Amino acid sequence: MADAARDIEDLIELMSRLPGLGPRSARRAVLSLLKKRGPLMAPLAQAMAHVALTARDCATCGNIGTEDTCPICADPARATGEICVVEDVADLWAMERTAMFKGRYHVLGGTLSALDAVGPDELRIPQLVRRVAAEGVREVILALNATVDGQTTAHYIADALGGTGAKVTTLAQGVPIGGELDYLDDGTIGAALRARRSV
Amino acid sequence: MADAARDIEDLIELMSRLPGLGPRSARRAVLSLLKKRGPLMAPLAQAMAHVALTARDCATCGNIGTEDTCPICADPARATGEICVVEDVADLWAMERTAMFKGRYHVLGGTLSALDAVGPDELRIPQLVRRVAAEGVREVILALNATVDGQTTAHYIADALGGTGAKVTTLAQGVPIGGELDYLDDGTIGAALRARRSV
Numbered sequence: 001m002a003d004a005a006r007d008i009e010d011l012i013e014l015m016s017r018l019p020g021l022g023p024r025s026a027r028r029a030v031l032s033l034l035k036k037r038g039p040l041m042a043p044l045a046q047a048m049a050h051v052a053l054t055a056r057d058c059a060t061c062g063n064i065g066t067e068d069t070c071p072i073c074a075d076p077a078r079a080t081g082e083i084c085v086v087e088d089v090a091d092l093w094a095m096e097r098t099a100m101f102k103g104r105y106h107v108l109g110g111t112l113s114a115l116d117a118v119g120p121d122e123l124r125i126p127q128l129v130r131r132v133a134a135e136g137v138r139e140v141i142l143a144l145n146a147t148v149d150g151q152t153t154a155h156y157i158a159d160a161l162g163g164t165g166a167k168v169t170t171l172a173q174g175v176p177i178g179g180e181l182d183y184l185d186d187g188t189i190g191a192a193l194r195a196r197r198s199v
Numbered sequence: 200m201a202d203a204a205r206d207i208e209d210l211i212e213l214m215s216r217l218p219g220l221g222p223r224s225a226r227r228a229v230l231s232l233l234k235k236r237g238p239l240m241a242p243l244a245q246a247m248a249h250v251a252l253t254a255r256d257c258a259t260c261g262n263i264g265t266e267d268t269c270p271i272c273a274d275p276a277r278a279t280g281e282i283c284v285v286e287d288v289a290d291l292w293a294m295e296r297t298a299m300f301k302g303r304y305h306v307l308g309g310t311l312s313a314l315d316a317v318g319p320d321e322l323r324i325p326q327l328v329r330r331v332a333a334e335g336v337r338e339v340i341l342a343l344n345a346t347v348d349g350q351t352t353a354h355y356i357a358d359a360l361g362g363t364g365a366k367v368t369t370l371a372q373g374v375p376i377g378g379e380l381d382y383l384d385d386g387t388i389g390a391a392l393r394a395r396r397s398v
Contacts, residue, residue: 005265011250014243018228021219029217030250031289034263037251044213045247048232051210052240055233064233066204090230 008034060131062107062124064089072096072105079103081138085128085157087111087145095143103141106131111149112156123153125160132164142170207233259330261306261323263288271295271304278302280337284327284356286310286344294342302340305330310348311355322352324359331363341369 008030016026033041057063058070065071072078082103086092092105108123120126132140140161144150158168174192175181181189207229215225232240256262257269264270271277281302285291291304307322319325331339339360343349357367373391374380380388 005254005270007246007250007253007265008263011243011246014239014246017239019231020224020227025219027292028219028289031263031292032218033247034250034254034288037254040213040216041247041251044210045244045251047206047210047213048240048244049248051206051229051233052236052244054206055204055236064207064230066206071204089233090227093226093230 061105062089062109063092063105077102080135082141083128083132083135083137083139084141084143086143087150087153091143091145101141103139108144108153111144111147111153113149120156120160125157128157129160129164132161132166137164137166139167139169142168144170146171146173260304261288261308262291262304276301279334281340282327282331282334282336282338283340283342285342286349286352290342290344300340302338307343307352310343310346310352312348319355319359324356327356328359328363331360331365336363336365338366338368341367343369345370345372 012023012026012030015021015029016023018026021029033044051066054066055064056066056068058065058073059068060073061070063070063072067074079102082101083106084092084095084101084103085106085108086095087108087110089107092107095101095105106124106128108125108128110118110123112118112120112123128140131137140157142154142157144154154170161168172195173188174195175184175188179188211222211225211229214220214228215222217225220228232243250265253265254263255265255267257264257272258267259272260269262269262271266273278301281300282305283291283294283300283302284305284307285294286307286309288306291306294300294304305323305327307324307327309317309322311317311319311322327339330336339356341353341356343353353369360367371394372387373394374383374387378387
């Protein structure tokens with residue numbers, strides 16, 4: 001593209017590294033920005049620079065905020081006796097959107113994976129064990145993805161927390177709300193059947 | 200989302216205004232940026248701020264560059280006798296990627312539309328007519344989209360250029376390269392048949 005100025009090409013290249021954007025959609029996004037330089041492009045650049053400068057990982061739970069301690073860990077109204085363990089910050093945000101959990105979080109930063117050589121020390125699991133002991137946690141809720149790696153990690157953490165006296169629970173598995181049996185996989189239906197309850 | 204800091208939410212909201220990104224994918228993009236603050240987020244913010252500050256519309260052709268005159272209009276190697284008329288800067292970039300056209304461009308900024316009350320004066324058509332006369336243009340190539348609005352605009356421009364003596368041409372219509380007849384619409388096959396040529 002000898003047509004667009006060098007700077008604009010560089011911007012397109014950087015944008016195309018975002019998940020969900022390829023070279024084509026990045027070009028479209030940049031073109032749309034170029035047409036709204038005042039109302040959108042300048043504020044977006046400023047907001048991004050500001051967050052890039054101020055964002056940091058919470059030293060306690062691994063959530064991303066703009067302070068050394070994230071808003072959730074800093075909130076005195078959140079129960080200290082319950083920790084919800086999630087794989088990723090995205091999962092923490094998903095949990096928060098339900099507004100059902102009033103305790104604290106612990107972000108692992110991934111799952112155990114023999115293939116990718118991810119061990120417990122890469123995943124902030126030792127920190128979790130120390131936190132559970134130090135904070136006198138009563139219940140650890142494992143909200144890990146229902147994948148093989150997620151469930152392997154859940155088992156490992158349950159074992160690692162064995163000596164702490166904390167109750168370890170996991171999210172229920174079953175038919176999702178609005179789910180139609182005909183469209184669900186056999187594993188989900190089987191899990192829902194095994195975990196059936198009386199009405 | 201009371202979980203993420205206010206600044207991060209603002210950034211997600213701004214990102215979600217980009218074409219092709221919704222609230223969900225904007226959140227995913229911002230999360231990915233937050234994880235690559237040093238290598239990606241800071242450079243992207245800087246590149247965006249720089250372009251927002253320096254980008255401007257070429258006074259001659261309407262292309263977007265970082266000078267008052269775009270790289271194409273400023274290039275003495277580009278033929279002055281041929282002007283390719285496109286609807287949008289994206290179309291100009293698409294033409295340039297073919298590297299087949301060595302003349303200059305004129306970006307209309309849209310198509311005539313009675314519904315949206317877009318008339319010739321909104322589209323830089325008077326500027327085109329003046330350019331064709333002033334620059335002694337021999338040929339005007341109408342590279343407008345093969346839509347109803349695009350073709351209406353093409354007809355209007357051909358009429359408006361009637362008195363200038365410039366030859367007005369338009370892109371050929373037919374079967375796209377790699378196209379299979381079975382998957383093409385009737386209009387395209389009909390146009391290709393009408394414009395058939397001897398081998």
